[in-house]
Amino acid sequence: MKQEKAKKYGMVIDLDKCTGCGSCMVACMAENNVPFREDESDKLLSIAWMRVYKLTNGKPFPDTDICYLPRPCMHCEGHHGHSPCVSVCPATATDYSEETGIVSQIYTRCFGCRYCMAACPYHVRLFNWWDPVWPDGMEKSLSPNVSVRMRGVVEKCSFCFHRYQLTMDKAHMEGRRELEEDEYQTACTQACPAGAITFGDLNNPKHTVYRMVKPDHKQGGKPKNPKAFRLLERLGTNPKVYYLTSREWVRSMDDNYLKNESK
Amino acid sequence: MKIDRRSFLSFVIGGAAGTALSPLPWKLTDDLSIWTQTWPWVPVPTDGEVSYVNSVCTLCPGGCGITVRKIDNRVVKIEGMKGHPVNDGGICILGLSGAQLLYGQMRVREPLKKVNGRFKKISWDEAISEISKKLVELRSKGESYKVACIAGSDRGTVPELFNRFLTVYGSPNFIRTPSIQDSYELTLHLMHGVQGMPGFDVENSDFILSFSSGVIDGWGSPVRMFKANSNWRDNGGKVIQVEPRLSNTAAKSDKWIAINPGTEGALALGLAHIIIKESLYNSSFVNNYSTGFNRWKRHVMDGYSPEIVAKITGIDKSVIVSLARDFARASKPLAICGRGQGWTPGSLKEFMAVNALNALVGNINKEGGIWGLAEPDYINWPELEMDSAASRGMQEGRIDGAGSGEYPHAKYLLNRLPEIINSAEVSPVQALFVTGSNPCYTLPDTASVKKAFERIPLVVSFSPYIDETAEIADFILPNHVFLERYEDVPPVAGFQKPIIGLSKPVVDPQFNTKHVGDVIIQLAKSMGDFIANAFPWETYEDCLQTTLGDKWDTLVQEGYWTDSNFAPPAWAQGFETASTKFEFTNDEINSLSRFSPVKPEGDEASYPLVLIPYDSMRLASGFIGDPPFAIKTVEDTVLKGKDVLIEINPATAKKLGLAEGRYANLTTPKGSAKVKVHLFDGIMPGIIAMPRGLGHTAYDKFLAGKGINFNELIGPVEDTASGHDTAWGISAKLAKA
Structure with a gap:
């Protein structure tokens, strides 16, 4: 069977719709079986x-404006898969997949040194300071597709990788090597009531995400669409x-600029 | 072999280097992390067979279709149902947290009876027979009309069962909790002559003029409104938000116009003034299908010139003029009102003024406009046979005064009930049923509501959750939650087509709960005679299936039934007023009297600021409280630890000597609270805003005790035209703590 083309799964979030x-x-x-505590x-x-940040333009009333910015893991490609977190992990608990472009997190390998948290410029990585506790009965709603994380482990958004695995399994059972665009979608994309999140393969010109941002893969995926931007573009993390x-x-607000610096 | 110093050191160093180069250390760290992570107390989610069930969410009046993901007999996740006419795959934050409302600690696990101030277990049969005994006793004394029921809705089989029970028992006191439905229904009744509800064809409108409505903050059916908003973004539709605070809706709109709170009705009349003066109105509609226009025109032309309106509203004259022109020139403009998510009815005159704008541009019963929809007519139960006791009871006036005297048009006036009970020597309500609502949390002036409820000798709550009302009830007869029960979901708030949804059991009941419909049927049967005969069904499911008749199969299969070809009646047939035309004025409610903005309670000297509430999708503020996931998403500029942060303009804060994150004492004529300060430029100076949905005393540890319930700080203000609560805010003062 023909070797399938490498995917580069990515996300486009329309802040005008969010x-x-x-x-x-x-x-x-x-x-993803994320735990909750009494005071969050x-x-x-x-x-x-996934965390939604509230941005403000800082102008006084009535010229004030606010905008929300949902922030999942950026799944940085860096240069040749050297994403900031992957390159510092001493336990090989996180890795960049050339096949899907997803930065994985293997909880059972993580021993909690938190180097990756320091390395990540987007604050997407979170540390389990406590054991997760589900009050009696609430563990019933836990999904068997995602393992529960322990105290002392770093976790982060996986682009719902288990959904990729499940749909790939299904495709293989049906004798297919390729997925349809809508077959593999993250939970946030599926749920967004405003339809502000689009998910797909940035390597596939037929996918909506590609058409929306027109990534320039020669320049690390920099968007050609002038309305599109990535966070901290200048760091060269090549986020997706x-x-x-x-x-x-x-x-x-995509980056920190000096006062007299032009973009 | 001789071991000398040299060979020993070579061996040790060589060994160390060898080990370091081998996979052993990596294997060991890996194993170590695995060993230290497998503890018996870490739950391992059990695997099982995956299945999906389609149902309808009933956590709010939005009526979204849901697809529930199950593993064996467990609910693992709730997702939006693809292809559903209301939400098409989208789902809100509360719906997503639904599984936590099934398995959470806030569930009432068995029927409870309060004995000496503490809840004790009781069997279902005992509880029902005790309540039945009390009801029989009241009835034999000729006091059947002293029984009341508070429900979250008056549509659908469950509210109808309660209503039927009360009627045949002999009480007219079925009361629905207040919301903008009250004001919109009355507006439609007076102006369109339609007994029913409004439908808003938002998907097809290209210019939304919203008078403080939280278009994307939970007004109407939230997910549907989000989708419509995204459509407007794609297709060039415009949203103009008139509101004193930069809400999410205001921020996402094309233009935010800050207005003095409570003066929205004056702005609507001011816009009408320009539209009439510049002859921008739809003359075909106005000349042929309306009455009272000339009188109304005089009223508007005399009293609402841009100069006057600018003064009342605080909006620049030129902004008013250009807004009026833009509105009238749009091809399908739609004006909507009802503040925030619409939990408070509002001033009838304001609603009529806003609806008159729709009439001026002829966007009534048209694509992209407001549609007058008739009440759903699928519930056709056998005619009631009543005994003399019931007829006598039904002839008594309603306790809340709705439908007679001062307020002949109002259907329900729950806002008046606490005061009526508290001021009477003996409570006029002797027994109260509470279902699908949490009045001890959602009604303004919670302290007086609780006081009134405590004066009622028998309060029965049917809440599946331990909420504020259940806490003070004498009996809690827990209903199944929405994932455990059948229930019809009648037309959705603001949806423009007739639709019925079916909520169905996704899993078996988790606890010793009982469907509220079954409890009513059993209660009726235990009382015998006419009352028992009024309920010819064995079970609620039997009742529901019979009621829905030939729609049942579609509903079970698809989850909803809708009339997709429905079109609103043409102008010639659309109005059922006495004149068969749209009526701009109504003399019975004296609609041409001067529009005076509703004044907040309290005098300006002691309370120089104005406190308003705001609604957020992340904080459920209705009869259901936030589950753990939802409260987790609340920003730290809204809730920090147990403290709520109030929003205040930096300029106002400076004057009061308050800084970000500092404690302050907030006082209103109704109460006071310790709050934290959050400086926010998006709020008008002199105004402070507080989120709804916090300050629960009941529910679970994830919600209880966090922040302040806004309703503790505000009281109802009666609308002179309708009797509904029109309070949009209250005078307040804020001082350093």
Whole structure:
């Protein structure tokens, strides 16, 4: 059988459509057995693979504007798969897949040194400071597709990799090597009531994500669509999550700029 | 072989180097992390057969279709149902957390009776017979009308069963919890002559003028509105948000117009003034299908010039003029109102003013407009036979005063009930059923609501959750949750087509709960005679299946039934008023009297600020509280630890000497609370905003005790035209703590 072409799964989030409702966050928690504690208001300790940030343009009333920015794992490609977190992991607990472009996290290998958390410029990695506890009876809603993480382990968004595995299994059973575009979608994409999230293969010109951002693979996937941007583009992390916006002030928040620096 | 120093060192160093180069250390770290992660207390989710069940979510009036993912007999995840006419695959944060409302700690696990202030287990039969005994006793004293029922809805078989029970028992006191449904229904009744509900064809509208409605903050059916909003983004539709605070809706709209709170109705009339003056209105509709236009025109032309309206609303004159022109010139403009998610009805005159805008541009019963929909008519039960006790009871006036005297048009006035009970010597309500609602949390002035409920000798809650009302009830007869029971879901809030959904059991009941419909049927049967005869069904399921008749099979298979070819009646047939035309005015409610913005309670001298609530999708503020996942997503600028943060403009905060994250004492005429301060530029100076949905005292440890319930700080303000609650805010003061 012919070797299938390498995929580069990525996400495009339309910030003009995102309403900040939080569905993506909870869809992710329910899908991935994310634990919850009594007080989750310290956001540095609160485990949420998908987190929606609130941005403000900083202008006084009535010129104020706000925008929400959902932030999953960026699944950076770096240069040749050297994503910031992958290159520092001493336990090979995280790896960049050339086959799918997904940065994995193998919980049972992680011994909690948290180098990857320091290396990640997007704060997507979270540490389990406590054992997860499901009050009596609530463990019934745990999904068998995702393992439960222990205290002392780092976790992060996997682009719902278990869904990829399940659909690939199904495809193989049916004698197919390729997936349809809508067969493999992340939980947040599926749940978003505003349809603000699009997920697909950035290597496939037929996929919506490709058509939306027109990634320039010669330049590490930099978007050719002027409305599209990636976070911290200049670091060269080559993230696979793109954002769309029509508001200039939102676009200017993609990176930290010096006062007299032009973009 | 002699072991000298040299060979020993070579051996040790060589060994160490060899080990380091071998896979052993890597294998060991790997194993070590595995060993240290497998503890007996870490749950290992059990595998099993995967299946999907389609149903309908009933956690809010949105009526979304859901697809529930199961492993064996466990609910693992709830997803939006693809292809459903309301939500087509999308789902909101509360629906997604639904499994936690099935398995969570907030469930009431068995019927409970309060004995000496503490809940004790009781069997279902005992509980029902005790309640039945009490009801028989009241009835024999000729006090049947002193029994009341508070329900979250008055449509569908479950509310109808309660209503039927009360009627045949002899009480007119079925009460629905307040919301903008009350105001919209009354607006339709007075202006369109339609007994029913509004449908908004938002998908086809190209210009939404929203008067403080949380278009993407949970107004109407939330997921449907999100989808419509994304459509407008794709297709160039415009959203103009008029609101004192930069809500998510305001931020995402094409234009946010900050307005003095409570003056939205004056702006609507001001816009009408320009549209009439510049002859931008739809003359075909106005001349041929409406009455009262000339009188209304005079009223608008005299009293609502842009200068006057600019003064009332605080909006620049030029903004008002250009907004009026843009609205009238759009091809399918739609004006909507009802603040935030619509939990408070609002001023009738304001609703009528906004609806008059739709009439001016002729966008009534048209594509992209507001449609007057008739009440659903699928419940056709046998005619009631009543005995004299029932007829006598039904002739008594309603306790809340709705439908007579001052408020002949109102159907339900729950907002008046606490005051009526508290001011009477003996409570006029002797027994109260509460279903699908949590009035001790959702009604304004919670302290007086609780006080009133405590004066009622028998309060029966049917809540599946230990909520604030259940806590003070005498009996809790827990209903199944929505994933365990059958129930019809009648037309969805604001949906423009007739639709019925069917919520069905996805898993077996987890606890010793009972369907509320079955409890009512059993209660009726235990009372015998006419009351028993009024319920000819063995079980609720039997009742539901008979009621839905030939729709049952479709409903079980598809999860919903809808009339997709439905079109609203043409203008010539669409109005059932006395004139058979759209009526701009109504003398009975004195609609041409001056529009005076509803004043918040409290005097300005002692309370210089105004406190308003805001709604958020992440905080369920209705009769259901936030499950753990949902409360987890609440930002730390809204809730920090157990403290709620109130939003205040930095300029106002500076004057009061308050800084970000500092404690402050918030006082209103109704109560006071310790809060934290969050500086937010998106709020008008002089106004402070507080989220709804916090401050629960009941539910589980994940929700209880966090923040303040906004309803503790505000009281109802009666609308002189309708009797509904119109309070949109309250005067307040804020001081350093």
